[in-house]
Amino acid sequence: MVIHTLLPDSPPVREDSPPVPETVEGSPATRAPVPELVEGSPTTRARAIAGAVVDPEIPVLTIADLGVLRDVRIDGARATVTITPTYSGCPAMDAIRDDVILALTDAGFADVRVEVVLSPVWTTDWMTDAGKRRLREFGIAPPTGQRAVGPIPVALAVRCPRCGSLDTREVSRFGSTSCKALFECRACLEPFDHFKVH
Amino acid sequence: MTSSNPVANAGSGLPSSTDPVPDVRFSLPTPPTTPATHGSVTVDDVALAAEYIGFAPTAGSDPVRPATAEIAEYALWLGDDALILAQQLAGWITRAPELEEDMALANIALDLLGHARSLLRYAGAYDGRTEDDLAYLRDASAFRCAWLFEQPNGDFAQTIARQLVASGYLFELYTALNASSDATLAAIAAKAVREVEYHRDHAVQWTLRLAGGTDESRRRMIRAIGDVWPYVDELFRDEALIEELEGIAARPSMLRVRFDAVIDAVFREATLEVPDVAPSAAGGRRGRHFTTLGPLLAEMQVLARAHPGATW
Numbered sequence: 001m002v003i004h005t006l007l008p009d010s011p012p013v014r015e016d017s018p019p020v021p022e023t024v025e026g027s028p029a030t031r032a033p034v035p036e037l038v039e040g041s042p043t044t045r046a047r048a049i050a051g052a053v054v055d056p057e058i059p060v061l062t063i064a065d066l067g068v069l070r071d072v073r074i075d076g077a078r079a080t081v082t083i084t085p086t087y088s089g090c091p092a093m094d095a096i097r098d099d100v101i102l103a104l105t106d107a108g109f110a111d112v113r114v115e116v117v118l119s120p121v122w123t124t125d126w127m128t129d130a131g132k133r134r135l136r137e138f139g140i141a142p143p144t145g146q147r148a149v150g151p152i153p154v155a156l157a158v159r160c161p162r163c164g165s166l167d168t169r170e171v172s173r174f175g176s177t178s179c180k181a182l183f184e185c186r187a188c189l190e191p192f193d194h195f196k197v198h
Numbered sequence: 199m200t201s202s203n204p205v206a207n208a209g210s211g212l213p214s215s216t217d218p219v220p221d222v223r224f225s226l227p228t229p230p231t232t233p234a235t236h237g238s239v240t241v242d243d244v245a246l247a248a249e250y251i252g253f254a255p256t257a258g259s260d261p262v263r264p265a266t267a268e269i270a271e272y273a274l275w276l277g278d279d280a281l282i283l284a285q286q287l288a289g290w291i292t293r294a295p296e297l298e299e300d301m302a303l304a305n306i307a308l309d310l311l312g313h314a315r316s317l318l319r320y321a322g323a324y325d326g327r328t329e330d331d332l333a334y335l336r337d338a339s340a341f342r343c344a345w346l347f348e349q350p351n352g353d354f355a356q357t358i359a360r361q362l363v364a365s366g367y368l369f370e371l372y373t374a375l376n377a378s379s380d381a382t383l384a385a386i387a388a389k390a391v392r393e394v395e396y397h398r399d400h401a402v403q404w405t406l407r408l409a410g411g412t413d414e415s416r417r418r419m420i421r422a423i424g425d426v427w428p429y430v431d432e433l434f435r436d437e438a439l440i441e442e443l444e445g446i447a448a449r450p451s452m453l454r455v456r457f458d459a460v461i462d463a464v465f466r467e468a469t470l471e472v473p474d475v476a477p478s479a480a481g482g483r484r485g486r487h488f489t490t491l492g493p494l495l496a497e498m499q500v501l502a503r504a505h506p507g508a509t510w
Contacts (some may be wrong), residue, residue: 085312085389087312088309088312088315088316088389088390088393089308089309089310089311089312089313089315090312117385118316118385118386118388119381119385119388119389121385121388121389121392122389123392171298172298172301172302173302173396173400173403174298174301174302174305174306174400175301175305176301178305178308178309182298182301196396198392
C-alpha cells in the first residue's frame, strides 16, 4: 500500500541542512548526531538514512533511537520504509513520514514508500539505550522501570535529569506532547519533562 | 477477514461471561513481549498487509478494506464513540480549572482522535469513503455513537464522571478486542488499550480527589455520577449487529462484569455509591441521538462543509 510516493520528476524543495554543532562539553547536542557518509549496500544506506530522521518534537532522538523505524526494504528502485506511531494520535507521525521521504529522495532513492503499521504495538521498550542517554543529556528524564498498572496505580520515582536526585514530584501526568509528563525536582527546583513509560 | 496474524490468533478468543472476575487492581492486557534487541523487526507479511491502515488521507493510499459490511459498521460505532468524545474534550482547552488539566484533557482528546481516525478510516474503506467524509459529511442520524459520549461537558466533575465511565468501558472493550479475529481491529485495540488505561487512571485520580476533597467538590462529584449513570447501560447492550460478528466484535454484555468490578473498587475507595437510576432510552447505535449531538456536529463540521475539500 502506498501511503505517499514522491517521484523523481517532482523533487522536494529543501534548503541545505545547517551544519550540526559539535557536542561541547557541558553543552549537550540539541539534535541527534548525523551519520557519517554512509556506504554499503542500498539497503544499508537506506536504513541508515531513514534511521537518522529525527523526531520533530524531540530532535535529539532519531526514529531509530525511538523504535519508530520498523523496517527498510529495497526492491529494485523502490525503497519501502515501515514506521509505527508512538501514540495513536501523535501528530509527529505525518512529519516523520514526510521527512523520511525527503531524506531518502535527497540521497537518490527515486521511489520511496512509507508504510505505517500498528503491530507489534510500540512501547518505550523499543527505545535504544543510546536514545535514553541522549534524552537525559537533553534534559528529559528517560522512561525507566515498569508501567504503573491497575486502576489505582503506584508510580515509581523519576530521577532528575539535571542533578540526579530522586526527590522529584509529578506536576502533571500529561505534558507538552503525548509521550511526556511534567515533573519538578525538589532538590534543584528545576522543572523537567519525563518521557512516560508506555 | 481471515487473518494470519499470529498475535490476533494467539488468544483463546474473546472473554466469556463465565471468566472469573480478575483482581481489578492489576487487571491488564497480556503484557507485550519486550524485544530483546532493537531493530531488524520482521513480521509476517500477510499480517502486516492487513494493518497498513495509515494515518493521513494521502492521495494514493490504499487502506485495508473490512471483509464485511457488518465489520465496517462495527468499526463505525467505535470510531464515532472516540470521535465525539475527542471533540467534547477539546472543548475544555483554555477553559479547564487549571493549566495542567487543559493539557491533560487535550492529550486525552488527541489519543481518542487517533483511535477515531484509525477506526473511521477502516470503516470507510468498505465503501470508498475517507475518514474525513465520515467525520464531516454525515448528519446526526448517520452517526452511531452511544449517548454517554454525547453527554455535555457540564462542570469539571461531570466531565470526570463521563471520563470514568468512558475510559473504564473503553479499557475493557479494547482489552477484549485485542483478541479479535479481525487483524485490523485487533491491532487498533492493542494500540488503544494502553492509552485508555492512562485515561482511566486520570479519571480515577480525579474521582478520588473530588469525592474526598471539599464538601462542594464531593457534592458535585455525586451529582455528576447521578447525571451520567443513566447512560452506562447502553454501552453494554448486545445489539443485533453483535450477533453477526462472533469472534470479531467484543460482546458488550460480557464487558460489564469487569467494568463493574473496577467501578466498585474505585467507589469503595472514594466512598461513593453507584446511583440507583433507571437506564436511559438511548439508541445511539440505531441513529437516535441525545439533543447535544446536533449542535456539536454543527460546530465540528462547519468549516469542512463551508469549504469542501479545503486543506491547510
